[in-house]
Amino acid sequence: NAGVMQNPRHLVRRRGQEARLRCSPMKGHSHVYWYRQLPEEGLKFMVYLQKENIIDESGMPKERFSAEFPKEGPSILRIQQVVRGDSAAYFCASSPGGQAWVEAFFGQGTRLTVV
Amino acid sequence: DAKTTQPNSMESNEEEPVHLPCNHSTISGTDYIHWYRQLPSQGPEYVIHGLTSNVNNRMASLAIAEDRKSSTLILHRATLRDAAVYYCILRDRRGGNEKLTFGTGTRLTIIP
Numbered sequence: 001n002a003g004v005m006q007n008p009r010h011l012v013r014r015r016g017q018e019a020r021l022r023c024s025p026m027k028g029h030s031h032v033y034w035y036r037q038l039p040e041e042g043l044k045f046m047v048y049l050q051k052e053n054i055i056d057e058s059g060m061p062k063e064r065f066s067a068e069f070p071k072e073g074p075s076i077l078r079i080q081q082v083v084r085g086d087s088a089a090y091f092c093a094s095s096p097g098g099q100a101w102v103e104a105f106f107g108q109g110t111r112l113t114v115v
Numbered sequence: 116d117a118k119t120t121q122p123n124s125m126e127s128n129e130e131e132p133v134h135l136p137c138n139h140s141t142i143s144g145t146d147y148i149h150w151y152r153q154l155p156s157q158g159p160e161y162v163i164h165g166l167t168s169n170v171n172n173r174m175a176s177l178a179i180a181e182d183r184k185s186s187t188l189i190l191h192r193a194t195l196r197d198a199a200v201y202y203c204i205l206r207d208r209r210g211g212n213e214k215l216t217f218g219t220g221t222r223l224t225i226i227p
Contacts, residue, residue: 004158033214042202043159043217056214091158097213102147104215106158 002027004094005074006107013114019079019086021110025094031055032075033093033104034067043091049075050097082114119203124222127193135188135221137203142183147206149215150177150188152199159202159217162188166208198225 005024013019025032030051035043036059048056049069060067064082069075079086089111093104120138127133139148150162163170163177165186170177176189190197202220 031213035217042200042219043153045214045216048214093158093215095213102149102164103161106160109158 004092004105004107006090006092006110008110009108011110011112013082013112015083015114016081019082019112019114021077021079021090021092021112022074023077023092023094023107024074025092026105029094029096029105031095031097032069033095034075034077035091035093037089037091037109039088046077079112082112084114087112087114119205119218121201121203121218121221123219124224126224126226127190128226129195130192133190133193133197133223135190135201135203135223136185137187138185139203139205140184142205143207145207145209147208148177148179148183148186149204149206150175151202151204151215151217153202153220154196154199162201193223193225195225195227198223 004026007022032049034046036046037043045059047060047067051069052071064080066078089109091106091109093106095101095104147164147166149164151159152162153159163172163175165177165179178187200220200222202217204215
């Protein structure tokens with residue numbers, strides 16, 4: 001059973017380009033969470049999604065950032081018109097959802113560098 | 116989510132026990148106490164969780180104060196591979212607020 005898969009592992013974009021980060025949750029998991037980690041800082045929650053629904057986007061910047069988790073395929077975090085301040089590690093986690101889950105599984109992250 | 120307070124950093128000698136403290140004085144009766152750790156250049160991984168009673172698993176032990184306002188993660192015999200940032204997180208077991216909210220954690224350094 002493969003874990004949470006994120007790709008690409010490393011992504012370099014020029015200022016103004018778009019970045020697309022992909023996350024495939026663990027098999028059987030229908031809940032996905034995205035976090036951002038700036039260098040030498042902790043993880044900041046961005047968005048929580050279930051299949052086809054955004055449940056909590058309280059941590060998402062109001063502009064340029066969007067996320068989706070379609071019925072088929074991976075969850076996508078999209079950053080439009082990237083700026084240098086977007087350079088960070090972006091982690092995805094998944095869980096089966098519901099009250100009973102106790103362990104969220106994290107991917108290895110995508111390290112975005114904006115040049 | 117209720118907040119937790121942890122020391123910024125700790126050091127321990129290899130093969131000795133490590134006690135990582137966490138204060139959560141505003142914990143509610145429905146909050147689980149979770150511990151995750153993040154090894155260098157990796158995503159966080161689950162370590163252990165508990166509600167009221169002390170817990171043991173293959174990775175660590177969790178000691179929870181009787182009033183639940185603090186807890187201690189215990190690594191019984193630290194190895195170099197335990198060097199990581201350890202996060203203490205409260206999560207409401209009633210669900211509805213699914214996300215894990217990370218604080219700054221404790222950076223554990225293991226001295227060979």
